[in-house]
Every structure is written in structure tokens, then in C-alpha cells.
């Protein structure tokens with residue numbers, strides 16, 4: 001792996017772009033972030049790519065500009081290793097919460113090697129705070145992969161694991177437009193989440209709130225038990241694809257109050273997280289796929 005770009009701010013987030021397999025065709029980006037915590041010893045979050053580009057083509061995501069297949073487990077580990085060794089050459093990571101998110105470029109459930117990489121990180125470093133995180137749109141036809149993930153959580157991570165489903169809307173038609181692949185419906189996600197949850201971190205449903213996205217609290221409560229599922233709402237940041245599709249929706253925490261359904265959902269007993277992220281992250285190109293695009297086009 002050859003790192004060809006490094007930018008950002010140590011105190012907020014750093015982004016990297018790297019060539020794999022000796023070729024700019026196989027470019028990835030990865031990020032390290034303090035995620036709002038005051039110190040790296042409290043919380044350190046690594047966000048890595050699992051595919052070269054992404055075949056899913058979500059309407060707001062620049063990672064889907066190209067697609068060149070899956071990374072191997074070693075290629076995923078190379079990203080982690082780069083960020084860990086530059087700070088902790090001995091592989092001892094002291095952070096109380098050391099999250100590794102398979103959430104940058106690529107849909108992790110489409111790559112068999114993700115689970116192997118996730119388990120290997122646990123073996124490779126002395127990192128008591130290690131918590132893997134999977135963000136997925138729940139592609140159809142990947143039941144075996146999801147079965148292995150469930151087993152890893154039950155046997156190895158035992159709830160010290162963050163599973164996130166990117167739903168974005170409760171309206172199936174809109175979801176289909178936004179995330180244009182075959183995927184699980186709300187029933188399947190609910191049923192799997194209930195089996196997955198063994199205590200610890202609740203399964204999170206992510207909603208990137210684009211202007212057209214409908215979020216109906218009654219649909220959520222019909223499917224998802226608030227004892228098992230938490231809800232996370234984020235803005236849609238100004239990526240190239242989000243701008244093209246008129247989906248940019250940036251708001252502050254206070255402005256999020258205008259969404260009445262957030263209050264309703266809280267009243268229904270859900271943990272509701274409004275995650276704004278750092279505006280600085282937008283400026284340093286820390287949104288999915290933006291960096292690779294910039295490095296490719298030289299902007």
C-alpha cells in the first residue's frame with residue numbers, strides 16, 4: 001500500500017488516500033477521527049474501506065463513482081496498520097474506545113473477507129477498547145455472511161460491537177430509489193437485529209435526512225423494538241452526487257428540532273441520536289469518496 005495523500009487535522013480527523021496493488025486504479029481512502037472526544041485515550045475511531053469504490057451507487061455517495069472489486073483482508077488490515085503504527089509502533093492501543101468502522105468506501109456485506117479482517121484486528125493488536133463497527137444497507141442474498149457476523153458477535157465480541165443499518169427512510173419506494181440494489185425489507189432487518197442483539201450496543205438504524213426522506217414513527221414502532229434498536233439521524237453532507245441529486249441537507253443540532261418526528265420517537269422510548277459530525281470534516285474532504293475523487297481529478 002502506498003499512501004499518496006494525507007490531510008486534515010490531528011485534533012479532529014485525518015484522511016488518507018492510498019494506492020493498492022501498485023496502481024491508481026486501486027485507490028482507497030481511510031480516516032482516523034477523535035469523533036468529538038477530548039482525547040485519543042478516550043476514543044479513537046478508524047474508518048476504513050472494504051471495496052475499491054462501491055457497486056451500490058447510493059444517490060448521495062461519491063464512493064460509487066467507480067467500482068473495482070473487493071479488498072482482501074490484508075488490504076483492509078494495511079489501512080488499520082498504517083494508522084495504528086504511526087501512533088503506536090508497538091501495537092498497544094490504549095484508547096478506552098477504539099472503534100474500527102468498515103464504513104468508508106464499499107458495502108462491507110458484499111465482501112467475505114470483512115469478517116476475517118475484523119477478527120484479525122482483535123488478534124493483531126493489544127487493544128482492550130477495540131469495537132468493530134459495520135454499517136450496511138443490508139444487501140439481499142448475503143444471508144451466509146450475516147450468519148457469520150451474528151456468530152462473531154455472539155461468540156467473540158458479545159455485544160461490544162456496533163451494527164448499523166442504513167435505512168434513510170421508512171418509505172420503501174424512496175429507499176429503493178436512494179439505495180438502488182436488492183436489499184432486505186424492514187421486516188428482515190428487524191428480525192435479524194433481534195437475533196443479533198445480545199445486550200451491549202443496540203443495533204442502530206441510520207437515517208441520512210435528505211429533503212425527500214420520509215420518516216414515519218408509526219412504521220418504525222411497528223417493526224423495531226426500542227429495547228433492541230437505537231435511531232441515528234445525520235445530515236446529508238455536500239458530496240458531488242448529493243449535490244447532483246438535490247439531496248444536500250446540512251443542519252445543526254439545534255436546527256434538528258424542526259423534525260417533529262424526533263421528539264415523537266423519543267417519546268416512544270427510542271434512543272435518538274442526532275449526529276452532526278464536524279463541519280471541519282466536510283472542509284477536509286472527509287465524506288465518503290470525496291478524497292479519492294479529488295486525488296483522481298487533481299482538484
Ligand code: SF4
Pocket residue numbers: 054055056057058061062063064104105106107137288
Ligand atoms: S453509502 Fe455505502 S453502500 Fe452506498 S454507495 Fe456509498 S459506500 Fe456504497
